[in-house]
Amino acid sequence: MNIDVEDGVNDFVKQRRDGSVAVIVVDNPPVNALRHEVRAGLLEAFSAARDDAAVSAIVLTCAGRTFVAGADITEFGKPPKPPILSEVISAIEAIEKPTVAAIHGTALGGGLELALGCRYRVAAAGAKLGLPEVKLGLMPGAGGTQRLPRLIGAEKALGMIVSGDPLPAQAAFEAGLVDEIVEGDLSAAAIAFARKLVAEKRTRAPVRDMSEKLADLRANPAKFDELAAAQLKRARGLAAPAACVEAVRWSLDVPFDEALKRERAKFVELLGSDQSKAQRHVFFAEREAAKAPGLPKDVKAREIKSAAVIGAGTMGGGIAMCFASAGIPVTVIETSQEALDRGLATIAKNYRNTAARGGMTAEEADRRIGRIAGALTLEAVKDADLVIEAVFEEMDLKRRVFADLDRFAKPDAVLATNTSYLDVNAIAQTTQRPGSVVGMHFFSPANVMKLLEVVRGAKTAPDVLATAVDVGRKIGKVPAVVGVCHGFVGNRMLRVRGIEAERLLLEGALPQDVDGALTGFGFPMGPFAMGDLAGLDVGWRVRKAEGRRAEIADQLCEMGRFGQKTGKGFYLYEAGSRTPKPDEEVERLIVETSARLGVKRHPIGKEEILERLLYPMINEGARILDEKIAARPGDIDVIWIYGYGWPVWRGGPMFYADQVGLAQVRDRLVQFAEKTGDQTLMPAPLLARLAAEGRGFGSLAAK
Numbered sequence: 001m002n003i004d005v006e007d008g009v010n011d012f013v014k015q016r017r018d019g020s021v022a023v024i025v026v027d028n029p030p031v032n033a034l035r036h037e038v039r040a041g042l043l044e045a046f047s048a049a050r051d052d053a054a055v056s057a058i059v060l061t062c063a064g065r066t067f068v069a070g071a072d073i074t075e076f077g078k079p080p081k082p083p084i085l086s087e088v089i090s091a092i093e094a095i096e097k098p099t100v101a102a103i104h105g106t107a108l109g110g111g112l113e114l115a116l117g118c119r120y121r122v123a124a125a126g127a128k129l130g131l132p133e134v135k136l137g138l139m140p141g142a143g144g145t146q147r148l149p150r151l152i153g154a155e156k157a158l159g160m161i162v163s164g165d166p167l168p169a170q171a172a173f174e175a176g177l178v179d180e181i182v183e184g185d186l187s188a189a190a191i192a193f194a195r196k197l198v199a200e201k202r203t204r205a206p207v208r209d210m211s212e213k214l215a216d217l218r219a220n221p222a223k224f225d226e227l228a229a230a231q232l233k234r235a236r237g238l239a240a241p242a243a244c245v246e247a248v249r250w251s252l253d254v255p256f257d258e259a260l261k262r263e264r265a266k267f268v269e270l271l272g273s274d275q276s277k278a279q280r281h282v283f284f285a286e287r288e289a290a291k292a293p294g295l296p297k298d299v300k301a302r303e304i305k306s307a308a309v310i311g312a313g314t315m316g317g318g319i320a321m322c323f324a325s326a327g328i329p330v331t332v333i334e335t336s337q338e339a340l341d342r343g344l345a346t347i348a349k350n351y352r353n354t355a356a357r358g359g360m361t362a363e364e365a366d367r368r369i370g371r372i373a374g375a376l377t378l379e380a381v382k383d384a385d386l387v388i389e390a391v392f393e394e395m396d397l398k399r400r401v402f403a404d405l406d407r408f409a410k411p412d413a414v415l416a417t418n419t420s421y422l423d424v425n426a427i428a429q430t431t432q433r434p435g436s437v438v439g440m441h442f443f444s445p446a447n448v449m450k451l452l453e454v455v456r457g458a459k460t461a462p463d464v465l466a467t468a469v470d471v472g473r474k475i476g477k478v479p480a481v482v483g484v485c486h487g488f489v490g491n492r493m494l495r496v497r498g499i500e501a502e503r504l505l506l507e508g509a510l511p512q513d514v515d516g517a518l519t520g521f522g523f524p525m526g527p528f529a530m531g532d533l534a535g536l537d538v539g540w541r542v543r544k545a546e547g548r549r550a551e552i553a554d555q556l557c558e559m560g561r562f563g564q565k566t567g568k569g570f571y572l573y574e575a576g577s578r579t580p581k582p583d584e585e586v587e588r589l590i591v592e593t594s595a596r597l598g599v600k601r602h603p604i605g606k607e608e609i610l611e612r613l614l615y616p617m618i619n620e621g622a623r624i625l626d627e628k629i630a631a632r633p634g635d636i637d638v639i640w641i642y643g644y645g646w647p648v649w650r651g652g653p654m655f656y657a658d659q660v661g662l663a664q665v666r667d668r669l670v671q672f673a674e675k676t677g678d679q680t681l682m683p684a685p686l687l688a689r690l691a692a693e694g695r696g697f698g699s700l701a702a703k
């Protein structure tokens, strides 16, 4: 069959002929995931090209914005439909004619594995190639763990597979993963590349038969153990990274076909694990959280070409860095030269430290620093498309700033407040344009933490909300849209946990017991170590403003124990150390306070500590859903994972609640309410209703 024009193998795979080169095109927007029809279409198209004597070489390309970005994650958990991906790849790999994958955008997971089945790979200059399965609690399941080490060596492959981080095209070229980097028309270049292979009669063994790059580690298995141990250091509590290491090791000492079988079996095992289910939930929840309900479909984000940040403190400086790092020029505004100089100097120091550690080149650090200007008057916001206020957390001050902003900002500027608790509507009211006002709540350190709570005020215009979300993604954040209430989603739930943590101290636990239960669960740190890190005076101020007390924390503050910055807080810190050490003085204070308040202390087990901390948070999450402050349970999960260190492999508080079972959560909450006399611990109506119906929060998302 002679195909000159594009012909559909099916709806998702097309083919055409360019002279004697067969061009196979995957067309499954948005990311060309390998759904069943794509796999079947590829097998059919490659087989036909193989058997057609008029075809001398085959090029595989993709339509749209990217090469294949992996298996179709939405198919996971459903019975697999043949052909499975490994069969398709094995069939492609066995073809003797030159096969060339033409890669643009991202070749990820099964997409890269597919490209590894071709004998050659060419890539557009901006392409990225990686095996990110580990980020979904998985490992590559279609030969990636065996072919990648054969092509680029086990050491580099191990790094890529365990981290899940992709290589840019240039690095991939240097590693031998890509044969040529192409500027301009990728398809045309790939076809020309294929023609040249034919003309020069160049051939190459399939990747499965390569072994040269494995020789070094095959001769020195102890070195592999060292590399593996280094890779696994940060993989606390996670099953997938260990499985990745094990599989890469097979590339050294297990025959290829046997290793493929083992890889598949391990992949299937991980697919069924709770960890992977949680991580896949987070993948989709993260994307959903940015979608605000009720926004018109055609709403367009405004273009942000420049930004201004008011306040050069820790928060303002961190926010300014986010913009500078994303290539958006930003002006930082302070009230005094001294504060401005200090803020700008800290920013420059942060960038230079990163460069010194090898995180970026010195030139890149300079470029980023060069995108940040300083100013001493609010007038300097006049050209900014987006203004973010990051002044002290005080309503009067914020209102004054917004009233002034109204005078100076461009009419179409987006005005954002970085408040972490305050009423965005009250702030918006001080302007003549409340529709332009939105909350953008960053988390400290703002240049590092991924979460961005985008707070939608009562009057926030749809395109203003869309702009905050869009710019959030552009500066590398995970935006989650929330409504207005005290503390929004994250801090409102954190407050509940804080109250319980304090209550546990009075009832019999010590700070290290409470923190230990949470780190054991997978949090990087517990509430008391976190309080010491952030400064106990911060929470003290908030409580005073709210007119409430936390017995132990307030006493510590009254003693001048503000945490790490004073060397003492809930723990003791030796000079220059950030390691918390239990402190007898604090333990005495806790015991005395219990006695003074007439609370009889008793031992509290790890399990109970966890339930006491986590279930009230879940309960508050249910109220937040009921009040529509968060649109979906997954939004709350995303907030806790990216803003508060909830372990990703436990899927977030609402996902976790479903795994525990809502009836169990409800029953324990009733017991806690009885035991403490605190009626706010009684199950929220939504939680009680779902538990009674035998449902989980996940069933709300599906509606």
Ligand code: 3H9
Binding pocket: 030, 031, 033, 066, 069, 070, 071, 072, 073, 074, 085, 086, 106, 108, 109, 110, 111, 113, 132, 133, 136, 138, 139, 140, 141, 142, 144, 284, 287, 288
């Ligand atoms: C794998 O390959 C296993 C194999 O080893 C073995 C198999 C046997 N499937 O992120 P975006 C959706 S595991 C289904 O907003 P971007 C996504 O949900 C897989 N859907 O765009 C979103 O939908 P919606 C290994 C997918 O430009 C839309 O596409 N691969 C998939 O910011 C746009 O996504 C990965 O882990 C998928 N694989 O980023 C790659 N990927 O519009 C995962 C995306 O309804 N994907 N969607 O919200 C990514 O990292 C990013 O999506 C990517 C694009 C970088 C590709």
